[in-house]
Amino acid sequence: MNPDIIKALILGIVQGLTEFFPVSSTAHLVLFPWFFGWGGEIDTLTFDVALHGGTLMALLVCFFGQWLDMLTHQRRMLFFIILACVPAGVAGVLLHKVVEHTLRSPLVIAASLVIVGFVMLMAEKDYAKHPRRTLGQMSLIDALFIGLAQAVALIPGVSRSGITITAGISRRITRESAARFSFLLSTPVIGGATLLEGAKLVKHPEAYHLDLFVAGFGAAFVSGVIAIRFLLSFLREHPLNVFVYYRFMLAAVIGGAWLLQR
Numbered sequence: 001m002n003p004d005i006i007k008a009l010i011l012g013i014v015q016g017l018t019e020f021f022p023v024s025s026t027a028h029l030v031l032f033p034w035f036f037g038w039g040g041e042i043d044t045l046t047f048d049v050a051l052h053g054g055t056l057m058a059l060l061v062c063f064f065g066q067w068l069d070m071l072t073h074q075r076r077m078l079f080f081i082i083l084a085c086v087p088a089g090v091a092g093v094l095l096h097k098v099v100e101h102t103l104r105s106p107l108v109i110a111a112s113l114v115i116v117g118f119v120m121l122m123a124e125k126d127y128a129k130h131p132r133r134t135l136g137q138m139s140l141i142d143a144l145f146i147g148l149a150q151a152v153a154l155i156p157g158v159s160r161s162g163i164t165i166t167a168g169i170s171r172r173i174t175r176e177s178a179a180r181f182s183f184l185l186s187t188p189v190i191g192g193a194t195l196l197e198g199a200k201l202v203k204h205p206e207a208y209h210l211d212l213f214v215a216g217f218g219a220a221f222v223s224g225v226i227a228i229r230f231l232l233s234f235l236r237e238h239p240l241n242v243f244v245y246y247r248f249m250l251a252a253v254i255g256g257a258w259l260l261q262r
Contacts, residue, residue, distance in 0.1 A: 004212055009215050012215065015054065019227070023159055023247055050216055058227075089192065116166070120247075121241065133172060165240070
């Protein structure tokens with residue numbers, strides 16, 4: 001098998017798992033090529049977005065029924081999701097080039113992993129001290145607060161799921177409901193980014209090896225479905241702490257590798 005196809009499959013699996021686990025998919029997609037010296041198309045933002053297309057498909061499959069219900073009956077929740085998408089959409093348009101060319105740095109990623117990890121621990125510290133609300137009990141302020149948090153996830157290492165689930169928990173929403181809202185909220189954001197970058201593939205397909213993109217897309221879809229179902233089940237009973245410890249460990253590895261390369 002073509003070695004580049006194997007790399008694309010590996011990155012697809014990594015994307016599918018880390019997009020939904022609160023450990024930052026962008027960090028892993030930047031770090032894998034950096035650690036292993038991988039270059040070419042698999043180390044580009046366009047390929048990253050193709051992988052996000054796979055996780056977008058995973059979201060649509062897993063939450064198809066809920067989206068259908070929101071479109072036909074639960075329009076209040078649909079309005080909340082649209083409202084919460086606005087901050088990330090505006091930030092994405094304004095800061096797209098800065099994120100692509102300036103913030104994809106190992107040190108930025110390591111710092112983000114640690115800082116947001118501590119924020120996650122703080123949110124979990126008070127979890128049992130307050131009564132918790134479910135998805136159907138969310139308010140307009142909850143949705144807007146989580147949407148503002150999602151805008152911060154443009155910084156590599158923050159983790160969209162990590163910061164939005166944590167924001168939900170800090171608003172006294174149950175972990176599972178916060179995760180479910182996080183996944184619903186990420187659907188239009190990932191969809192918008194996929195369409196924006198996907199236009200490059202449509203306009204200039206000859207400039208890319210489409211077999212790499214198909215392999216990565218498929219791997220991200222399958223692993224994404226597994227990750228979504230696992231995390232929703234896991235958060236019914238368990239805190240985010242294990243993911244925080246992983247973030248700290250990953251930040252230490254990044255810092256150590258960076259120092260060795262100096």
